[in-house]
Amino acid sequence: MATTPCVALLGTCDAKLEELLFLRRTIEGNDVDVILMDVGRCHTVHDAINITQRKLIGDFGDGKDVSELPRGEVIKCMAACATKAVTKFFQHDQIHGIVSAGGSGGTSLAAKVMRNALPIGFPKMIVSTVASGDTGPIVGETDITMMYSVVDVAGLNKVLRNVLSNAGAAVAGMAHAYVSRKQNTTPPEKKRVGLTMFGVTTPAVDAIRHYLETNYAIETYVFHATGHGGKAMERLIREGGLDAVLDLTTTEICDHITGGVMSAGEHRLESAAEAGIANVVSVGATDMTNFGPMDTVPERYKGRKLYEHNPVVTLMRTSVDEATRVGGFIAEKLRRHAKNPKAIQVWLPKGGISMIATPGGPFEDAEADAALFDAIRDGLAGSGIEVVEDGRAINDESFAYDVAEALVKNMGIRSAH
Incomplete structure (x- = not known):
């Protein structure tokens, strides 16, 4: 050298x-x-x-x-x-x-x-x-x-x-x-796990990250689901830079489907499935599409349920039709690209898919959520990919721990303690 x-x-x-x-x-x-x-x-x-x-x-x-x-x-x-x-x-x-x-x-x-x-x-x-x-x-x-x-x-x-x-x-x-x-040719001592996060799923990802790194020989890589973040994770998987993925926040799919500003493109969800690595997928923040300041929201969406996340980010609630398409996208990508269906699990947190989509929250919409869940469940039927339906919210601490344990089990690793 x-x-x-x-x-x-x-x-x-x-x-x-x-x-x-x-x-x-x-x-x-x-x-x-x-x-x-x-x-x-x-x-x-x-x-x-x-x-x-x-x-x-x-x-x-x-x-x-x-x-x-x-x-x-x-x-x-x-x-x-x-x-x-x-x-x-x-x-x-x-x-x-x-x-x-x-x-x-x-x-x-x-x-x-x-x-x-x-x-x-x-x-x-x-x-x-x-x-x-x-x-x-x-x-x-x-x-x-x-x-x-x-x-x-x-x-x-x-x-x-x-x-x-x-x-x-x-x-x-x-x-x-x-x-x-x-x-320095010393082999890495820790397994590398990718996590996807958004502001409205941060509590869950923080809990997962702390749990994995405290209890296992795992190093986490958190990707901000802003479009480039999803693309970066997909690329790092293709380059062999990750051993497993807990793809909690798949919100970029909403932007891809509706024309939002944080799309990761049409190839989202493909790399981990093709690599055959342990891959737990959820539907974090799929209740929303991202736009810039309120006055930049396209005219065709002006009558929709909009939420000002901050002065430069406006969120639009996913409709029933859009939720169905998002669920269909997730199911189709995983089914078509799965090298090892048993390495993949999809978790559906029915108590709320983001911080603002819980009961009483500004983006609560039981009908849209049901359409999302139905599309995923129906789309993966017979695929060999397990769908886990859970009554808790995505940011519930116990949900975070359980989904982390599911990934670890799929990875086949033991506790570091």
């Missing part, structure tokens, strides 16, 4: 060579090697470029000239080639960090490479002119570190030198730390 870290530096050398060379020198000044990869539109010749644009396309693409293609096509082509190259470097332990610097186009290209080629935990950084805006589409469900360039990456000046110097030192430090972690 390499002891001197190496960082891949992605950039459009036809437009940003001066700035990229400065960043390269900064990284190397921190005892880290650099592989400079040119992902620009036009072929650029310079001794410091380790992988030229022409070589990148030749080795990992079709070798055709892209200089006359539309900008979007150039980005798509170069991103595809760079993804293959970076994947190869990673698989052969030749790089221990990756960094890029540029504008919106370069940022989009580099982010796509980082998201597709590298796992969570691998050091990733982008110095970008758009890092102070909406970075959700750039970062996605990954751990890309974004640093705002303040000024454009277009000619060196004092401000940009300072920013790039900080970025170079940061990614070098991350690469050193990554190599150090890789050299």
Whole structure:
């Protein structure tokens, strides 16, 4: 295994060579090697470029000239080639960090490479002119570190030198730390369990987390069910980063179905089922769809039961029809993707599926809840997946302990005490 870290530096050398060379020198000044990869539109010749644009396309693409293609096509082509190259470097332990610097186009290209080629935990950084805006589409469900360039990456000046110097030192430090972690080959002592949480299911998740970590050799990973949180958990499962899942809060499905702002997309619930790991699923916060401030709620929903969670989050109560569709989504995903149906349980807390959906609460709706439960029960009939119907509320402490014990039993582990 390499002891001197190496960082891949992605950039459009036809437009940003001066700035990229400065960043390269900064990284190397921190005892880290650099592989400079040119992902620009036009072929650029310079001794410091380790992988030229022409070589990148030749080795990992079709070798055709892209200089006359539309900008979007150039980005798509170069991103595809760079993804293959970076994947190869990673698989052969030749790089221990990756960094890029540029504008919106370069940022989009580099982010796509980082998201597709590298796992969570691998050091990733982008110095970008758009890092102070909406970075959700750039970062996605990954751990890309974004640093705002303040000024454009277009000619060196004092401000940009300072920013790039900080970025170079940061990614070098991350690469050193990554190599150090890789050299520690001690196997993990604790099982890794993913939990999904929302504000209205926090009491349950806190109780589950404390119970599991106190009584068993378990380390919990809590994912905030805001869309990106669900995607991150699904990704970490695919990467082999979790041993079991207690998917208590499946609220993101509501947003996917109704057009809310916290959807995790159409592939929610697939990864754990496909992996065949212990997987306890519940219906936490499926009584609601999330929107922004009250005045951002779509016109078609203005007449619905709305609840101002805080000044920037408005909740909409799930209707009977929507609850049926949510239950159908859960059942269909688990049934279709279950590698091992016996590893999956679905728990239905009939006393309330969120903090505000209990009897007397603002989102109490027995008819909608019944539709949700019926759709899940009917959809999983004959599948081999157990459905547990429970009269308690999801945030009842005893419910939390019992659902945690159900997961532990499915995992086949013993108490640490």
